[in-house]
Amino acid sequence: MSRRVKFTFPAQLIKEPIIYQLGRDYDVVTNIRRADVRPEIGWVVLELDGRDEDVERGLEWVTSLGVRVDPVAGDVIEG
Amino acid sequence: MAHVKALRCRECSREYPIEPLNVCDFCFGPLEVVYDYETIASVISRERIQAGPLSMWRYHDLLPVDREAAVDINAGFTPLVRAKNLARCLGLEELYIKNDSVNPSFSFKDRVVSVAATKALEFGFDTLSCASTGNLACSVAAHAARAGMKAYVFIPADLEKGKVIGAAIYNPTLVAVQGSYDEVNRLCSELADNYRWAFVNINMRPYYAEGSKSLAFEVAEQLGWRAPAHAVVPGASGSLFTKIWKGLNEFSKLGLIGPVRTSMHITQARGCSPIVEAYDADRMVVRPVRPNTIAKSLAIGNPADGYYALRTIKESRGSACVVEEDEVVEGIKLLAETEGIFTETAGGVVIMGLKRLVEQGRIKPDEPTVAFITGNGLKTQEAVESVVKPLRIQPTISSFEEALGQRARVS
Ligand SMILES: Cc1ncc(COP(=O)(O)O)c(C=O)c1O
Ligand SMILES: [Zn+2]
Numbered sequence: 001m002s003r004r005v006k007f008t009f010p011a012q013l014i015k016e017p018i019i020y021q022l023g024r025d026y027d028v029v030t031n032i033r034r035a036d037v038r039p040e041i042g043w044v045v046l047e048l049d050g051r052d053e054d055v056e057r058g059l060e061w062v063t064s065l066g067v068r069v070d071p072v073a074g075d076v077i078e079g
Numbered sequence: 080m081a082h083v084k085a086l087r088c089r090e091c092s093r094e095y096p097i098e099p100l101n102v103c104d105f106c107f108g109p110l111e112v113v114y115d116y117e118t119i120a121s122v123i124s125r126e127r128i129q130a131g132p133l134s135m136w137r138y139h140d141l142l143p144v145d146r147e148a149a150v151d152i153n154a155g156f157t158p159l160v161r162a163k164n165l166a167r168c169l170g171l172e173e174l175y176i177k178n179d180s181v182n183p184s185f186s187f188k189d190r191v192v193s194v195a196a197t198k199a200l201e202f203g204f205d206t207l208s209c210a211s212t213g214n215l216a217c218s219v220a221a222h223a224a225r226a227g228m229k230a231y232v233f234i235p236a237d238l239e240k241g242k243v244i245g246a247a248i249y250n251p252t253l254v255a256v257q258g259s260y261d262e263v264n265r266l267c268s269e270l271a272d273n274y275r276w277a278f279v280n281i282n283m284r285p286y287y288a289e290g291s292k293s294l295a296f297e298v299a300e301q302l303g304w305r306a307p308a309h310a311v312v313p314g315a316s317g318s319l320f321t322k323i324w325k326g327l328n329e330f331s332k333l334g335l336i337g338p339v340r341t342s343m344h345i346t347q348a349r350g351c352s353p354i355v356e357a358y359d360a361d362r363m364v365v366r367p368v369r370p371n372t373i374a375k376s377l378a379i380g381n382p383a384d385g386y387y388a389l390r391t392i393k394e395s396r397g398s399a400c401v402v403e404e405d406e407v408v409e410g411i412k413l414l415a416e417t418e419g420i421f422t423e424t425a426g427g428v429v430i431m432g433l434k435r436l437v438e439q440g441r442i443k444p445d446e447p448t449v450a451f452i453t454g455n456g457l458k459t460q461e462a463v464e465s466v467v468k469p470l471r472i473q474p475t476i477s478s479f480e481e482a483l484g485q486r487a488r489v490s
Binding site for chain 2: 004008033034036038040041042043045047068070071072073074075076077078079
């Protein structure tokens with residue numbers, strides 16, 4: 001399954017090699033399409049490819065570190 | 080549709096054919112409709128617009144659909160009211176309220192959904208869908224009913240009953256999702272990938288969003304073919320805000336109005352103000368938040384158009400303004416008591432934002448200003464229940480006079 005997601009990194013995580021570890025430890029192929037990383041905040045839009053369970057577990061791990069994971073197109077529930 | 084050229088990625092400028100698609104395959108950026116303005120300029124005129132219907136469809140030359148097939152419940156052409164009482168109260172000379180709370184399903188969402196539903200039929204969809212906590216749900220259900228389409232409307236399970244009824248009455252398939260805001264969000268993104276439905280704000284989003292331009296067109300026409308000096312607009316995803324700016328500039332580019340010198344001001348409530356927060360920090364990156372606000376219709380924590388809203392502020396020399404949670408009801412009451420217009424919490428945010436902008440000196444007393452009131456107060460009655468303080472009397476004149484006397488003594 002492939003999933004398109006946006007990671008938003010708080011300042012203290014910007015220097016961590018999280019995307020590399022996600023690929024290595026969870027067997028997820030990561031493909032970065034766009035990013036904007038600044039000293040105080042950073043985001044990366046990427047495609048994740050892999051087995052459903054691997055992608056799920058990988059995203060849980062990323063979230064547990066304090067990275068926010070969102071759909072690439074922003075929130076879809078509207079008022 | 081000679082007037083529409085393509086969809087174009089707002090980030091990498093790659094073009095795509097007119098299809099139900101909202102994200103660039105290459106860079107995952109959002110797609111936007113691009114028009115052939117030369118073709119449009121050759122037909123459009125003030126006279127042609129004025130001869131059109133008294134609805135948003137008088138601007139069909141600048142909407143990305145074939146008008147003949149319009150799914151139309153009569154959205155738009157809502158009143159622009161000269162608000163003399165409120166102006167006096169705030170220290171302004173020329174203030175207008177664009178009262179979009181009187182649309183058929185009682186919010187500006189009828190404008191965007193009318194375009195999305197029309198486009199969905201053109202694409203051959205038989206089902207209209209959305210995830211919503213209120214206004215969008217009502218509008219999607221109403222337009223589907225009118226178009227004879229099926230409707231699937233997803234709502235959070237804990238939504239107040241009053242909000243649900245406004246959608247349920249049109250008999251869509253209403254799906255109450257148990258789970259957090261984030262979970263509902265994620266489910267709906269996934270559903271959109273798995274079902275061949277027209278999700279108005281997902282795969283229809285490029286078309287849907289264009290409907291908001293009609294608010295700008297109307298205001299310009301109703302002001303006597305000119306743009307105001309200031310626009311004060313509520314923000315959730317930021318789409319409405321950016322499209323009002325786009326609409327004013329299209330009118331100018333086509334020679335229907337002069338140069339646009341409008342400052343665009345976006346307003347949000349403290350409990351969900353990611354766009355204001357970025358503006359205040361002088362950042363072009365919006366940090367997503369978990370919404371917790373009384374203004375539920377503005378509760379989008381990860382705004383799809385947040386970045387473009389910040390750009391609109393820059394381009395227009397506008398600003399972003401936060402309103403405290405406990406001020407929202409004050410804004411609703413102020414508009415009701417001065418102008419006789421009952422708006423929902425989003426409107427309360429706009430009125431208090433306007434007040435603050437005047438106090439800060441960003442809006443000068445003599446500058447023509449339009450406040451956009453986008454939703455109806457009957458939908459968020461819980462927020463203002465405390466206004467109900469009747470005199471309680473027996474059915475006699477003496478009881479009435481006694482009660483009046485008591486109230487006079489108290490106040
Ligand atoms: C009444 C009202 N006003 C304003 C908005 C903001 O719209 P946008 O998401 O385009 O910023 C909404 C959106 O849900 C709304 O319901
Ligand atoms: Zn792109």
